[in-house]
Amino acid sequence: MYSLEMNHVSKVFPGVKALDDVTLKVRPRTVHALMGENGAGKSTLMKCLFGLYTMDEGEILFQGGKVSIPDSASALKLGISMIHQELHPIPHRTVMENIWLGRFPRVGGTWSPIVDHKEMYRRTESLLADLKLNLNPKDLLRDLSASKAQSVEIAKAVSYDAKIIIMDEPSSSLTENEVEHLFSIINDLKGRGVSIVYISHKMEEILKISDEVTIMRDGKSVGTWPASELTTDLIIKKMVGRDLSHRFPPKENTPxxxxxxxxxxxxxxxxxxxxxxxxxxxxxxxxxxxxxxxxxxxxxxxxxxxxxxxxxxxxxxxxxxxxxxxxxxxxxxMALLTEERRATGIFPVLSVMENLLIANMKSYQKKSRLLDNRRMVDDTKRSIKLLNVKTPNSKTLIKSLSGGNQQKVLFARWLLTLxxxxxxxxxxxxxxxxxxxxxxxxxxxxxxxxxxxxxxxxxxxxxxxxxxxxxxxxxxxxxxxxxxxxxxxxxxxxxxxxxxx
Amino acid sequence: MLFDLSKKKIQNFIMQKAIFLVLLMLVVVIAIINPKILRLVVLRDILMQSSTKVIMALGMMFVILTGGVDLGGGRLVGMAAVISASMLQTPDYLRRFFPDLPQLPLFVPIVMAVVVGILIGVLNGTIVAKFKVPAFIATLGSMLIIYGVNSIYFNMPPNNSQPIGGLRPDFTFLGSGSIGFVPVIVIFAALVSIAVWFVLNKTVFGKNVYAVGGNAEAATVSGVNITHTLMGLFAVCGGLIALSGVLEAARTGGATNNYGNGYELDAIASCVVGGVSTTGGVGSVPGVIAGVVIFSFINYGLTFVGVNPYWQSIIKGMIIVAAVSFDIRKYVQKK
Structure with a gap:
């Protein structure tokens, strides 16, 4: 008997199959680690579970019954809460408002429109005391450090009294002591009958806290093992699918x-x-x-x-x-390839060629100030070949390429500036x-x-x-x-x- | 070190309130040029002029809090004014809009006008929330539509686009009467302000407005219904702007289809001057009231000291741009 089953889940984004027939089964009262490299599909799978993405195929069984989760509100209602990888603070609002957003306590019952601030403060205080978190309910989120803001997210996820809590990189900005503290909270939750899906890149954390581990690779599930049977090396091998020694090209550069x-x-x-x-x-x-x-x-x-x-x-x-x-x-x-490829790198609705040449347009000006089309086409073709960009042709819109090929185009763009x-x-x-x-x-x-x-x-x-x-x-x-x-x-x-x- | 800190604090304060301080200085300058503006009667007049604008700006604030803007606001003022005025003329007036209309209870046309405003707001909100049309464009469209519909109504025979006059005294009392020394319209503005403050600070809806404006993604993952919130806040905006239109008709004792043209810009400017961030999520009722009053004072004051209207327009334009650029700096400079 599982408290959660996700069976044969598939999800396609333009240009990339993010999830391919993935299955995840979580037992009650366990910490179930979900592991895989960046882009293996862990977050995508969890977003499907939390109603942020709609899966193309597959089913979700929650507490033995089939459920559909069209949005986050229904996930929360079912008893699934989530700590998100990217924090979601509302900067100019207080800690307590951030925690209870979407279900503020109300004066005189559920249908009243008026927020019960005293009750909200009381609940926040007791929640924070319960979790032994040192936060002031009335502090504004924008004044908190990253680790404090993450603590708020943790408190929020716990406060839903959920049956399943998804934790997507909950410790990314926590200190060692805070991670220890998070683990004691997790053990407490297990005792109360909660199951936790835990995503992290940190091997030690995973081996320490989890009961079972499901490993994903390239949008597929590789398998599920009891944590006691795994070692760091084994996990890496299963995540990468080949030996670590071949993960990186041989070092041939000399500073x-x-x-x-x-x-x-x-x-x-x-x-x-x-x-x-x-x-x-x-x-x-x-x-x-x-x-x-x-x-x-x-x-x-x-x-x-x-x-x-x-x-x-x-x-x-x-x-x-x-x-x-x-x-x-x-x-x-100097050249800079930005972190947010979609937001600050590519021009999604322009072609591969335009994306390639945009940082270098000036050099294609002829004496007449018009652009030298032939040279532009030549350079584009050369770059595509050089970096092995997989694209139907240079006029294809870049948004239809996979992430890796978009990144190669960005590389090529900056390489053209020499x-x-x-x-x-x-x-x-x-x-x-x-x-x-x-x-x-x-x-x-x-x-x-x-x-x-x-x-x-x-x-x-x-x-x-x-x-x-x-x-x-x-x-x-x-x-x-x-x-x-x-x-x-x-x-x-x-x-x-x-x-x- | 301590001195340093306080210096930085002062700098910070000046930075945060820059536009406010500049305008306060302008107020002082006007008062120095012509101290008569500080007489009680004049100030009362300015407050009366501010009242309808406060109500309108508070409505506008809801939309700006979510990073949008309602361009149709001014035309909605005109429509609400025409609707209410057309049904509230004295029976013996010669050019009645509806010659045979019996005497209606005062609240009926008022409520009708406000309901029209709410419906238009819901429509705007639906277009913004469901079809993801930016508020700027959605309300640009409704601005034109409202004006067209209102003009057709206004042009109906027997009125044929004549200005609507001869309003009933019980109606104009709302706009220009007073109880003791306190103008009725100021009481209206005060009540609306308290109500809006209550909604924004004490109700779930109000907090959701701030949340959607502050971080829509966070609101989504917390199970807040963004669509309902947007529709709700546009409805409140429409309702309040229509109410201000009704009171504008009562205050001036008449209405035409061109009433309120351009008011939306004043409302936006007042909000921004009053500290409502155009990037969403930040803004308060007292701030907006202060913004409106200061703006009205300057408007009135510039005329009072004899600045010609063309220059007034230039000054107002500069104030708006300065206010927004200061506001943006507050958040962008963090880089």
């Missing part, structure tokens, strides 16, 4: 002289980055590690001129440069395993050509496997710079939590 030096970069905003310094060598792949909220993206955007900084200097080839806009950054040979320094922000997020390998190959090739590559990544294996050195950030500061050959996931984790209060 040379200094290319970029960042000295004392500081944001004018109190909660942002502070005194960030590091160097990047020619032919080096430099990793930037850290937890969500460590301000990694913000630092890189500041270096690239997209954000202001109040102190700090930038040297390229030992000469100080001033970069106050992306335009200037480009002029100095950059010396490439900053890649989570370059393999949401990309299937095969395409990932190709992206790694491109990175290695660029490093071999003597370019400097900076890669922000939240995936430890990728950081360790691809880079030469890793800058680990914590709460906006550099917690340490480690040699990738000699470090371990544990070392990086320790540094990443160094400055968390």
């Amino acid at each position: 040379g002289e200094e290319l970029l030096r960042v000295a004392g970069f500081t944001s004018p905003h109190a909660k942002s980055f502070k005194d960030v310094s590091f160097t990047l060598k020619k032919g080096e792949i430099l990793g930037i590690g850290g937890l969500v909220g460590a301000q990694r993206t913000e630092v890189m955007e500041a270096i690239f001129g997209l954000r202001v900084h109040s102190a700090g200097k930038l040297y390229i080839h030992g000469k100080e440069v001033f970069v106050n806009s992306a335009f200037e950054a480009k002029k100095h040979g 950059p010396e320094i490439l900053i890649l922000d989570e370059p393999t997020r949401g990309i299937d395993v095969g395409a990932k390998y190709e992206i790694y190959m491109i990175m290695m090739e660029l490093a071999k050509q003597g370019k400097g590559v900076v890669m922000i990544s939240s995936e430890m294996p990728e950081l360790i496997g691809m880079t030469d050195r890793i800058v680990v950030m914590s709460e906006g500061r550099v917690a340490g710079i480690v040699d990738s050959q000699e470090t371990s996931q544990e070392d990086i984790m320790r540094l990443a939590t160094k400055f968390i209060q």
Whole structure:
């Protein structure tokens, strides 16, 4: 008898089959870990369960009965709550309003329109006391740190008295102590008859807290095992589907002289980055590690001129440069592949060709100021071939390509500007395993050509496997710079939590 | 160090309230140029002029709180004014809109006008929520439609687009009468303000409005019905704007199909000046009231000190742009 069954679930997004005949069975009073690489379909599966996506095929059995979940409201009503991977705070509202949104206690019964603030405050206090969370119900969400905001999400998910709680990366911005605390909350919930679906990339966490583990790969379920039968190596093997040694291309680059030096970069905003310094060598792949909220993206955007900084200097080839806009950054040979591919990378309704050339249009101007069409077509064809972009032709709209191929187009776009320094922000997020390998190959090739590559990544294996050195950030500061050959996931984790209060 | 902190706080405060402070200065300047504007009768007059605008701006606030805007507001004022005025003329008036209409109870035409406003609001809300049309476009369409429909009504024989006059004294009392020294219309505005404050701060609907405006995604995953919330807030907006139109007819003692043209812009400007963020989720009733009163004072004051109307228009335009750019800075500068 299971408390939840998802049978033969499939879901197709334009250009990619996100879920392919996935089955998940969760027993009552257990923690069921869902594992897989980024893009394996874990979050998609959970969003289907929580009514945020509609599945194309498959069925959901909840407490033995078949149910349909068209939206989040019905999921919550059934007794399924969720901690979301991306936090969902309403910044200008209080902790208690954020927690009870959608089901405020009311003066005089369910149908009254008036919110009972006293009751809401009382319930929030007792909930927070129950969970031993140190939060003020009346604080505004925008004033809280990332880890406090995550605690609010946890409290909220628990407060629904759900039978199933989905936790999608609930510990991403928590400190070690807070994670311990979360685990005691989880054990408590188990005691009360709740089942938990736990998504995390952190192996130690999974092996410690979970009873069963379901592993997914490329939108398919690989299988389910009792956690006691698994080890970190076994899990990785099943997640990746081949040996770890073949996950990354062989390291053939050799770092040379200094290319970029960042000295004392500081944001004018109190909660942002502070005194960030590091160097990047020619032919080096430099990793930037850290937890969500460590301000990694913000630092890189500041270096690239997209954000202001109040102190700090930038040297390229030992000469100080001033970069106050992306335009200037480009002029100095820098390129930035942004994290949010859909939001800040691609132009979805433009063609592959236009997406490829957009950062470089000026160079195709003829004397007459008109564009040189033949050269544009030639360059496009060459780029598509060079990076092995799988597209019907260069006029195809980029939105119909898979994530991996979109990313390759973005790579090609910046390569056409002939950059010396490439900053890649989570370059393999949401990309299937095969395409990932190709992206790694491109990175290695660029490093071999003597370019400097900076890669922000939240995936430890990728950081360790691809880079030469890793800058680990914590709460906006550099917690340490480690040699990738000699470090371990544990070392990086320790540094990443160094400055968390 | 302590000094530093307080300096930063002051800077912050000035930053947050910049536009407000600039306008207060303008008020002071006007008062210095012609101190007569500070006489009680004049201030009372300004307050009366502000009243219908307060009601309208409070309606507009609901839409702006969700990051939208109601462009049809001004035309809805005209429609509500014409509807109510057409049925509230004295029996002995020569050019009655409905020559044979019996004397209706006062509240009937008023309620009819407000209900029309609510229905138009529901329609706007449905188009925005169900068909995902941006509020800007949806209400641009309804602005034109409302004006057209109202003009057809206004042009019906025997009226044939004559301005509607001869309003019943019990009706005009609502707009220009007073109880003691306190104008009735100001009492209306105060009651509406209290009601709106209550709805926004004490009811589930009000909190959902802030939630949908602050983070629609969060509202969705918390099981808030976004469609109902949007339809509801557009309905409230329509109802309040129609009420302000009715009172505008009562205040001025007449109505034409061109009543209220452009008022929506004043309402939007007042909201923004009063701290309602155009990005959604932030705004309060006292802020909006302050915004409207300051705006009316400047409007009135510029005429009072003899600034020509063309310059007034230029000044108002600059105030609106400045207000929004300060508002945006507050949130964008965080980068």
